[in-house]
Amino acid sequence: MQVSAAIHRDFTIAAIDDRLYAAFIEHMGRAIYSGIYEPGHPQADEHGFRRDVADMVRDLNIPAIRYPGGNFVSAYNWEDGIGPKEDRPVRLDLAWRSKESNQVGINEFAVWAKDLGIDMMLAVNLGSRGIEEARNFMEYVNHPSGTEWSDLRRSHGVEQPYNVKMWCLGNEMDGPWQIGQKKASEYGQLASQTAKALRQMTPDAEMIVCGSSNDEMPTYPEWERQVLEECYENVDYISLHKYFGNSSRDTLNFFGKVEETGRYIQAIGGVIDFVKAKKRAKNDVYICFDEWNVWYHKREQDSANWRSWDWPEAPALLEEDYTFEDTLFIGCLLNEFIRRSDRVKIACIAQLVNVIAPIRAEADGPAWRQSIYWPYQMASLYGRGTALKVAVDGPTYDCAVASDVPYMDIAAVHDKAASAVTVFIVNRHLSEAADLRTTLTGFPDATIDFHKVIEGHDLMASNGPGAEVIAPTKGTGLAVADGVLGGSVAPLSYHVVRLKV
Template sequence: MQKARITINREFKKGSVDDRIYGSFVEHMGRVVYSGIYEPDHPLADEDGFRKDVLEAVRNAGITTIRYPGGNFVSCYNWEDGIGPKEERPRRPELAWKAVETNEFGTDEFMKWCEKAGVSPMLAVNLGTGSIREALHYLEYCNFKEGTTYSEKRKRNGREEPYRVRTWCLGNEMDGEWQLGHKGASEYGRLVRETAKAMKILDPGVELVSCGSSLNTMATFPEWEAQSLDETYEYVDYISLHQYFDGHEKPVESFLAQADEMSDYIRTVTSVCDYIKAKKRSSRQLSISFDEWGVWTRASKETVRECDERPWQKAMPISEMVYSFQDALLFGGMLLAILKHADRVKIACQSLLTNVSAMIMTEKGGGVWLQPIYYPFADTAAYGHGNVMDCRVTSDSVYYEKKEIPLLDTAAVENGDEMVVFMINRSPSEEMEVSLDLQGYEAVAVLEHRVLASDDPEAVNSPGHQPVRPEQKDDAAIKDGKVAVVLDRLSWNVLRIKVK
């Protein structure tokens, strides 16, 4: 059995958790919207066509924020197509995913769905094929009270009070050549600067997110951040990051250690932000919105192939990945990377909510089932609130391609009289005995040890069959003022400790 030690000192805190890191993402892609969250003829549809079983799963996951409507979709989307009487809305060829968009679900439906789900909306404006004027009209429709063309249009469409949307994304993945309206960093930065100036005149209370890199492997990373921020730093509040990982051909330990690359990615972008801050002699500190992240177990070219095989359908199933238990551990590690950088990462959106690289899967006309990745998210959203602690960890490591891979990944959060320690044992062969030294605290009782484990790293869930799900263990104990616990091989763990 391996041994590991975690030291947590009461005086050393990294930052406080912004609950918006427990966000997700809804894009008009495949079956995310149609037969995902919206299916009017479903037996469990409510009066607005929203699937009540999906709403329940969203609430149970603890999701706080939803980014909408894209994603690649937004770069060729006219938001006005999705408002007004449904029978009058246009059907459009949707270029990002080669689909037909009926527009029966649009902004007003999304905002109503958010209210029922108990989540905050995060809207994106089209800065690909769109313009500053379109962004202003969208903001006016959503946030202006009354007496103008678009505020009165909102009222005629059934919403008297403004939505008061706080957070707005200024385009999507504009560093990527695949993006409709792709721009260079300085060109994009100038457009964002002028869009942000106008939007904050119309509504000074909005928070704005400019595009950072789409992946840490982009050839333009991190120069994209430096060049675009040189134009936008004084006008926006966040810079976005996106990241997906795959790689089942790698050894399990290396596959899971990709979460450490995510931490490096965050640190690099934070450094670029602080460099531009110093360059401009600014007093503002920019935060990070990690508003797309997840595990991508098939190559993006397969998504394109699916779109090409049967183009111009409505809500054709694409990229409906079935996640394994191993994927859930990488997903949990990515979530811990976000948590460990809570001092700078203030918004994060798991991608996507339903059916496409999703936590929640639906059968058209049928039931809902939960992927293994659902459970680390729900655990962290339930218990990961308060102050993130600066953990010092000693554990065994392995080496792969000259990189050291620690076999214990962990993050800890102090919330009142409770210390919550999240741990992943990355070893595929050995259990791990962990000793927690809580300096400056008295460990009073172990409240809970939740474990997600499986004998088969490739185990999956499916409709009516959910073998990968958490269980409770009672193997943690307080000995000589320290907390001792044994972690199963390849396991996700949540240890809740009452302290004073």
């Protein structure tokens, strides 16, 4: 298979927002309890957080994290998670049919996030609650002192405000599964007024309004139009959510869903432009893709369990075992986010630990990196800078969800500060290696700094405790000569090539 590609220093897409590599964690299943927090664990720190999990999170260099939900937030009283732990109520979590102990709330989570250098992106409950509760939450979190809620925070041992800048205005408010589901115009008005109230306290806060729960909703993309027409001038981002699966066991169609995602982003970008023009607005609204991941391996099983159990506390839920096939898909999806970085400024892998997550942790046991950890880490570490256009000429295929899908998926990022260009390459072909030739115009003295590869595994292989078999190794077969990055790229392989320029 012959593939040629071209990268030009001056043909750029956009400056990549570091938050393109953000994450999400919800009070759901074992994400919090026995995920990041387990006071009795041998690895627990003085606050009860697991050091082994924290070390794996730290190695991802995550810039921001969305919290506390998700579906959970739409019936959540944030006040339940503050004050002395022994006085906190145990509540029924209506989203996931379980008990919530409230032993981790905003202050505990803030300690964990600060220790890892992660900014918080907080979600407010616009399902069962509204403007007043959101306003009080921000006052508790962001106001210095001298008011009821800020002084209450100080009485809880937190003298300085958190100065949280990113605020999600509810979650999936179009969904019939959501507590407090609303019509688009109703929700748009509530989101607009909530954003206005919150900005009175934190003028530079960034507001994220809910888009469709996914691109298969019957109201998509009309939902986005109606919502934005109500709140466009008062928000900065509209959220997109999408989960992926391969229940049909059609690998190439699974990989083609990356192209489908590109269409999703393009469509919502068009809606944004339409509303901006219609309203003669001056501000820009971007996309926050704040829930994305592979989710299908245990979905039917979990659905049956979840609907039958009797309100357990921190039950195992959505604990996917990710495969090598998923690794390749996630590598391609991250490439698509890089290519769409002019529209997508924030994206959050959902979720971070145990629940559809790159990290798994057993209660009172070990933690390990799932196969999808690695492309996420590679993109986060080396995919920061300016996205470059990559022109690819090579064989394509058609599938159920897309046509003309390139077998070779390539993205490139120029990090001027580090004098580096990183090229992310996935060969999606099931059996053929690619003879790749990539011209590097504007980078005459490029040399390979390092080359990492994940390849050679059965598509259904996965990692487990003490057996992280799927991980990057040193790559071979690619070299730079006369301004061309070229060589052989094995079928079903993921590559990260860091060039000094």
